[in-house]
Amino acid sequence: MKQKKRGLLFQSEYIKVVFNEDETTENYLRSHFIEGESSFNLLFLLSPNINLRASDCGTYFKFQKNQYILHYSSLENRAELWTEDQEVLKYLQIQINYQYVFNLIDPHSNSESAEILKNMKNNNFIFLHKQTPPNMTVEMHMILKEISGYSKIGVIQKLFIEAKIIKLLILIFEQFNEKDIKEDLSKTPETIKKFLDENYHKNLKIEEISKIIGINPNKLRKEFKEHYQTTIVDYISELRMLKAKKMIINKEIMIKEIAIECGYEYVQNFTRAFKKKFGVSPEKLRLG
Numbered sequence: 481m482k483q484k485k486r487g488l489l490f491q492s493e494y495i496k497v498v499f500n501e502d503e504t505t506e507n508y509l510r511s512h513f514i515e516g517e518s519s520f521n522l523l524f525l526l527s528p529n530i531n532l533r534a535s536d537c538g539t540y541f542k543f544q545k546n547q548y549i550l551h552y553s554s555l556e557n558r559a560e561l562w563t564e565d566q567e568v569l570k571y572l573q574i575q576i577n578y579q580y581v582f583n584l585i586d587p588h589s590n591s592e593s594a595e596i597l598k599n600m601k602n603n604n605f606i607f608l609h610k611q612t613p614p615n616m617t618v619e620m621h622m623i624l625k626e627i628s629g630y631s632k633i634g635v636i637q638k639l640f641i642e643a644k645i646i647k648l649l650i651l652i653f654e655q656f657n658e659k660d661i662k663e664d665l666s667k668t669p670e671t672i673k674k675f676l677d678e679n680y681h682k683n684l685k686i687e688e689i690s691k692i693i694g695i696n697p698n699k700l701r702k703e704f705k706e707h708y709q710t711t712i713v714d715y716i717s718e719l720r721m722l723k724a725k726k727m728i729i730n731k732e733i734m735i736k737e738i739a740i741e742c743g744y745e746y747v748q749n750f751t752r753a754f755k756k757k758f759g760v761s762p763e764k765l766r767l768g
Contacts, residue, residue, distance in 0.1 A: 489628060490641050494580035497641065499628055501526075502569040509569040510562040515553035518578040520600060522648065524548045524616060524624060527563065527570040534559045547613040548620070550605035550652060552578075572624055574645060584646070596653060605652060614655060615691075619683065623648055658692045669707035672700065676712065680719040681743040686712060716743075721757045724750070728766050735762050 490497040496516075502509050515521045523532075528545040535558045541549070563569045587594040599605060608614035616624075623644050630640055675693055689712070690697040704712050720742040727738045739750035754762045 492638055494577040496575040498573045500571050503567060511569055512558060512560050513573050515557040516575055517556045519553055520576045520581055521551045522574040524572045527568045529563055529566055531562050532559055543613060546616045548616055549613050552601050552603055605656060617651060619651055620648060669703050672704050676715060680716045683743060717753060724754060728762055
């Protein structure tokens, strides 16, 4: 008995979003998708042990759950996905026309933009390191959930989808930039501190930090605490609070904006942390 949930979630002149979820009580699942001519394809694998074979060149991958690739196809290309001994074959494909990305990045504007587009066309965003497809971050998961669950149509949907895709691309570029940083840094407490000083405003978990820097999570915690006599979590909180205190005196900046700038997704969490640190709420400190 086989059930399929498959459909086109969104399509415009330059973008197409397709979600696929096949379920079966048998031992074999198979699906196909098409990469359009001159297109970038974001493929997010949402179930385990998915095999992929591109028909044009015989390229073969085996994905683990929550991995993804960003692949450029100059010609229309068919690919086959299949899984064995699994109950679900689930993935989301976002296809973006080359001209849309070209206009978005504008490679003629500066060398950084030109380098990003070059890396995208050369498929340098397929592997993060050691020929391993990159893992989706928590933020990527949240964006995919928002895209698949969005119900409005028309111009509002178009703007919403495009904004989310741009955010996904930013996260991908940042992830690969962090990989380059990781390869250049030595594994020392000073390196950990430098990374935290530059990224404390991001919503990073210890496990993500350990992958980026290349140190086991337990060793990461231990080395940092032994060297600086504080935990990573407490150090990040301290950096955030110091920044918040500097920003709070500017009454033109909303409390919510300060919370986001300091790495808090929810204002309530920011307010609670601020009051615990300084003994008063952000609002009361601002009022004097």
